[in-house]
Amino acid sequence: MLFPDILNENCSDISDWTDADGGTGVSEVDPAGQFRFDTNLGAAGDAYCWRHRTIITPPNTFTAEIKTYFDSLGTKANNDDIQFEYQNTSWIFRASFGADGLFISKVSGLTGEVSTNIVQCNATAAEQTWRFQVNKTSESVATVEVFLDNISQGTFDCDHEHSQTGDGRVSIFQKGYTTDNMVSHIHYIKIATGLGEIYGDSTSDFLQLF
Numbered sequence: 001m002l003f004p005d006i007l008n009e010n011c012s013d014i015s016d017w018t019d020a021d022g023g024t025g026v027s028e029v030d031p032a033g034q035f036r037f038d039t040n041l042g043a044a045g046d047a048y049c050w051r052h053r054t055i056i057t058p059p060n061t062f063t064a065e066i067k068t069y070f071d072s073l074g075t076k077a078n079n080d081d082i083q084f085e086y087q088n089t090s091w092i093f094r095a096s097f098g099a100d101g102l103f104i105s106k107v108s109g110l111t112g113e114v115s116t117n118i119v120q121c122n123a124t125a126a127e128q129t130w131r132f133q134v135n136k137t138s139e140s141v142a143t144v145e146v147f148l149d150n151i152s153q154g155t156f157d158c159d160h161e162h163s164q165t166g167d168g169r170v171s172i173f174q175k176g177y178t179t180d181n182m183v184s185h186i187h188y189i190k191i192a193t194g195l196g197e198i199y200g201d202s203t204s205d206f207l208q209l210f
Helices: 203-207
Strands: 007-009 026-029 035-038 047-054 061-072 082-087 092-098 101-105 111-115 128-135 143-148 151-157 169-176 183-193
Touching: 026 047, 035 047, 035 169, 061 082, 061 092, 082 183, 092 128, 101 143, 111 151, 169 183
Parallel strands: none
Antiparallel strands: 007 183, 026 035, 035 183, 047 169, 061 128, 061 183, 082 092, 082 169, 092 101, 101 111, 128 143, 143 151
16 A cells, blocks of 8 residues: 555645636635536636646656546536646646546547546536556556556556646646536545555555554
């Protein structure tokens, strides 16, 4: 088991994340202990909610865990999805959650679909815990094993090499380009060095196992 040595975000305070919302998009804490992203009535103007912060360069192997509740999502095809990203200047991990499925970005910006009906949203919205175990020892052949509620969904390519600024940047990006009122809640985000389950909130929690 791992502890969240890279990022341990309990979503009680969003002020240390850069507010880069566009159009009518609003990102905030609501209710207490949850990040809320709402594009509001701005689809005609390509509304979006974007929060990001810079931590450290992604190590060769890392695990990211995120707990979600998707009140209202559209499809990735319509740019009404929400993305979780972690990047350096030559490579990016991007998971896109939409009503049409979960997608992982890979070479040349193409995407691989994890599963069509895996994302619970809208009428079937429910809390879901996602774990992404990433091996980017070689970025050109990077892979991720995806877990939903501790059950492996398989291993997928995540070899999306690029050339951008933003070394060590973690982002949440909710789009509402086609449909109004796309709304998502994030309960927590944890990132740890290595591959495996993330345990507790600190090194001391981890050491209690031994």
